[in-house]
Structure formats: structure tokens, C-alpha cells
Amino acid sequence: MTSSPKALDQYRRIVIKIGSALLVDRSSGLKKAWLDAICDDIAALRAKGVDILVVSSGAIALGRSVLDMHAGALKLEESQASAAVGQISLARHWSESLSRTSIVAGQILLTLADTEERRRYLNARATIHQLLKIGAVPIINENDTVATTEIRYGDNDRLAARVATMTGADLLILLSDIDGLYTAPPHLDPDARFLEEISDITPEIEAMAGGAASEFSRGGMRTKIDAGKIATGAGCAMIIASGKSANPLKSISEGARCSWFAPSGTPVTARKTWIAGQLQPAGELHVDAGAETALGAGKSLLPAGVREVKGNFSRGDTIAVLGPQGREIARGLAGYDAEDARRITGRKSSEIEDILGYAGRAAMIHRDDLVLTETSRKPPSVSTKKDTAHA
Numbered sequence: 001m002t003s004s005p006k007a008l009d010q011y012r013r014i015v016i017k018i019g020s021a022l023l024v025d026r027s028s029g030l031k032k033a034w035l036d037a038i039c040d041d042i043a044a045l046r047a048k049g050v051d052i053l054v055v056s057s058g059a060i061a062l063g064r065s066v067l068d069m070h071a072g073a074l075k076l077e078e079s080q081a082s083a084a085v086g087q088i089s090l091a092r093h094w095s096e097s098l099s100r101t102s103i104v105a106g107q108i109l110l111t112l113a114d115t116e117e118r119r120r121y122l123n124a125r126a127t128i129h130q131l132l133k134i135g136a137v138p139i140i141n142e143n144d145t146v147a148t149t150e151i152r153y154g155d156n157d158r159l160a161a162r163v164a165t166m167t168g169a170d171l172l173i174l175l176s177d178i179d180g181l182y183t184a185p186p187h188l189d190p191d192a193r194f195l196e197e198i199s200d201i202t203p204e205i206e207a208m209a210g211g212a213a214s215e216f217s218r219g220g221m222r223t224k225i226d227a228g229k230i231a232t233g234a235g236c237a238m239i240i241a242s243g244k245s246a247n248p249l250k251s252i253s254e255g256a257r258c259s260w261f262a263p264s265g266t267p268v269t270a271r272k273t274w275i276a277g278q279l280q281p282a283g284e285l286h287v288d289a290g291a292e293t294a295l296g297a298g299k300s301l302l303p304a305g306v307r308e309v310k311g312n313f314s315r316g317d318t319i320a321v322l323g324p325q326g327r328e329i330a331r332g333l334a335g336y337d338a339e340d341a342r343r344i345t346g347r348k349s350s351e352i353e354d355i356l357g358y359a360g361r362a363a364m365i366h367r368d369d370l371v372l373t374e375t376s377r378k379p380p381s382v383s384t385k386k387d388t389a390h391a
């Protein structure tokens, strides 16, 4: 993993977040020329083999402009209605603009629960991956029409960061009307220094972003730093850059000023850390010695090695894997609901379709969704009393 910025075409998968002000003008509506230009930038990166995902704001702003709504703050139901009107138009514009370069757009609208709940998270991730696989560019926004205050992200910076971690992106670019992070708000403090590279989001860096109260005047820097914590913690670099120029991605590649946040790990280890860090496992799989050895060698957990399924979990829930001694040896995301897992326990993967009536996954827990727990890496001689008690 690199620890310094590199040219955009050197990244494998980039999530680009676009702020409302870049796309929508209050009086004239969608900024078509700007959208066409960034679609050209996207096409150029895709031609170099980079996967691109877009998190596009602008539904509420565009709906407001289409509906010619009043200028003041909107009530929740007004912004939801604006989003309903604006999103359909926003998606159409993206689709039309991208199709100029023969790229197909696919719309994804997410709510907070879609990224917090593991099963929905896995389903959303699978759809996004499928879109990328068929060569479409996912155009993502929060589903503002149904999300109420308690269950919404409310800002697309953090949503974009979750999308980046969910899809294993190696770069997140936040485009807005500010070109990066300063030591203090530049319009208030003449001594404010621009920060080009941030290797670690320390409490000092967080303080520079200010609190929620000053969010507006700092161009929403608070949510951008929050996004940086989510993304870099999962091994994804982040860039905050101005999107004011017509071809902002090209400009970044050509050296335009921006703030670059270094990733703190690799996507894989961060993802596994996320799995290991899940709260209470929803169930247990008790496995035989052969399966324990296979897991230790980095293999997936197949139904054949499972002896017993405990608990009532759903596919995608975090579950614990216990070895023949009764010790937890791994944690992972269930490939099957508990009921189906019980039916295929001890059976060969080739028998799954006959037993369940559908072709499920070959593994009970896929190795990408599995992490060995700390105790399983210790030699038997350091077993604790607790381990013995369990045995």
C-alpha cells in the first residue's frame, strides 16, 4: 500500500462524491456542461481500467429548483418531496451524460440501515459489484424520500466513505467548493495554512475541521473529516478537492491543489477487522478438526466440516466458529440462514442444491468473510483457564 499520492489512473477503484452546489444552480437548475465534463473525466479513467462509482448529491437542490420552492430552510416533508422530484431528474441527467461516452449508469439509493445491517449491506454490495462487473457506473445517493432524521446519514460525505469501504475502493474523492483542509477557516484567518498531505487524522486535525456549529462556514469540513476516518481506517485513501473547474478529475491528475489523506491499512485487513469487531455473534458453528486445520490454512468453511449449528441467524450475520475443543477459533459472515445451514451441515457442497432446492454458496463462511480470532493463533500451551472450562 502506497503512503503517498499517486496519479488517479493508478488506483483500482475510485468513489467520487459530488456536492450539490457543483451540480445544481438554484435558478437555472442542473449544470449540464459541468456534468458532461466530469463524465468525460470518468470515461477517461475507465478507459484506463479504473472502476468508478459516483455518489451524487443534488436531488433536493434540483427538486427545489424544478418545483420553484421557497428559498428558506425546508421542512422534512418538503425536502423529501424535493428529493423525489429531483432524484428522478438527477438520475436521468447522469444517465444521458454518461451515455455520450457509451457508459451505462445504474442508480442505487441507500438508507443508513442498508449499510449498517449486515445482510442488507451484503446485498447492496453484491448489486454494486454486479454493476461494476457489467461495466456500468453506479450513481448512488441517499434514499432521501424515505429516510427520516433518525435513520439517515444526512450527508453524502459519510455515505460515500461507507460506499468506498463496502466496495473495497482504494480512493475516495470528495469534490465540493473547497479545495482541501486548512489549519483554520481560510476566509476568517489570514494565517490559515493549506494541508497537502495528512498521514493520520489526529485530534489536532479533527479540531481544524471545527465542530458542527461552524460546519456551514467551513464547507462541511466536519463530515469530510468523519468520512476520512471511515475511509482511511479501512485502507482507502481520500482526496478533498475543488470541483469548481470544468474537469476536476483531470485537474487533480494534472496536479491541482488538493488535500490527500493516507490510508491506514489495506482494504482486506480493515474489512476483517470490521468482522472481528462485530458486537455479539448471532450464532455458532461447531466444526471438526479437519475444518479447524483448513481454516488455519486460510480456506473457506465448507458445510462438510460443520458438526452443529447453534442460534437463529440470517445470512450475512456475524457468527462464531468453535473448534472441536469448544474454543472460538474464528468469526465470519454466515453464507446461509441458520435453518438452511442446519440442513446442509456435514454434507458435501455438491449436495447443496439437491437438499435446499437452490444453488447456494459452496461455503458456509467464505474465506473473504472470515477472520481467525486471536486465541486460535496462540499455541495450545497458552490456553487460558476459560478455554479449558469451555472444552
Ligand code: GLU
Pocket: 019, 020, 056, 057, 058, 059, 060, 061, 083, 141, 142, 144, 154, 155, 156, 157
Ligand atoms: N442526499 C442529498 C441530496 O441528494 C444531499 C446530501 C449531501 O449533499 O450531503 O440532495
